[in-house]
Amino acid sequence: MEQIRNEMKMEFLALSSNEGFARVTVGAFVAELNPTVDELADIKTAVSEAVTNCIIHGYEQKGGSIWIQCSIEGQQVEISVVDTGKGIRDVEQAREPLFTTKPELERSGMGFAFMEAFMDEVEVVSELGKGTCVTMRKIIGKG
Amino acid sequence: MEHRFEREYGCLIVKMPKELDHHQAEVLKEEADSLILKYPVRSLVFDFSDTCFMDSSGIGVVIGRCKNVRFSGGYVKAVHLNQQIRRIFRLSGLQKIMEVEQEAE
Ligand SMILES: Nc1ncnc2c1ncn2[C@@H]1O[C@H](COP(=O)(O)OP(=O)(O)O)[C@@H](O)[C@H]1O
Ligand SMILES: [Mg+2]
Numbered sequence: 001m002e003q004i005r006n007e008m009k010m011e012f013l014a015l016s017s018n019e020g021f022a023r024v025t026v027g028a029f030v031a032e033l034n035p036t037v038d039e040l041a042d043i044k045t046a047v048s049e050a051v052t053n054c055i056i057h058g059y060e061q062k063g064g065s066i067w068i069q070c071s072i073e074g075q076q077v078e079i080s081v082v083d084t085g086k087g088i089r090d091v092e093q094a095r096e097p098l099f100t101t102k103p104e105l106e107r108s109g110m111g112f113a114f115m116e117a118f119m120d121e122v123e124v125v126s127e128l129g130k131g132t133c134v135t136m137r138k139i140i141g142k143g
Numbered sequence: 144m145e146h147r148f149e150r151e152y153g154c155l156i157v158k159m160p161k162e163l164d165h166h167q168a169e170v171l172k173e174e175a176d177s178l179i180l181k182y183p184v185r186s187l188v189f190d191f192s193d194t195c196f197m198d199s200s201g202i203g204v205v206i207g208r209c210k211n212v213r214f215s216g217g218y219v220k221a222v223h224l225n226q227q228i229r230r231i232f233r234l235s236g237l238q239k240i241m242e243v244e245q246e247a248e
Contacts, residue, residue: 016166016169019164019165019166038226041196043200045231047163052164052199105203106172106203106204108199108202108203108235110199110235113234117234130164
């Protein structure tokens with residue numbers, strides 16, 4: 001069987017109305033791997049978490065641009081979600097379940113925990129004042 | 144599809160939206176809180192019948208409304224969760240802090 005190789009990039013404004021658009025688009029892109037209903041839900045939830053974080057934390061709801069790069073190699077999907085917002089001071093702390101810097105917005109602090117639970121790998125690269133890049137990988141069809 | 148509210152005596156039923164993300168959560172929160180303030184709510188029911196997507200923004204919405212209703216002695220439960228929503232409830236621990244009526248498999 002031939003290996004699938006595919007790639008796409010998208011850029012959109014950091015508006016909450018684009019959260020649904022972003023996860024549905026990535027979901028449609030990975031459809032060629034025939035993910036199960038659960039695998040598709042995993043990917044959509046992880047993308048939704050990363051994009052929401054750019055909007056709420058990266059740009060603090062003041063707007064900006066968000067980039068998503070998504071590639072498929074064989075059965076692996078790799079998704080990077082990038083903002084050029086405020087960045088994360090302490091990535092390790094940010095990734096702890098229940099940690100949030102915006103409790104006043106009723107954030108649950110479970111975003112990174114969900115990304116980790118639903119994807120195989122999550123990498124976070126961030127620099128204060130420069131922005132954040134979250135890269136997530138998942139093998140589809142592990143059963 | 145957006146959320147809707149149904150009121151019956153002291154019971155407030157929140158029909159949750161099709162996709163409960165941060166975008167939908169913001170409006171829902173505001174409207175639910177103004178109803179909770181205006182009318183005495185003895186029991187609050189989150190009805191997930193129409194909901195097929197929920198991320199961590201939904202957790203904040205549910206916990207926040209629980210606090211507001213319980214503050215005045217009210218009771219909270221969630222009904223009609225599909226498999227994806229159940230998973231979110233389990234992972235986040237929401238399941239442990241409120242009654243969840245399981246959907247027949
Ligand atoms: N793109 C981002 N830019 C800046 N800070 C971020 C970003 N993503 C996450 N963070 C930080 O990491 C914390 C934890 O994120 P998360 O687990 O998604 O929880 P929540 O969004 O509920 O706060 C956030 O409160 C925020 O301080
Ligand atoms: Mg988050």
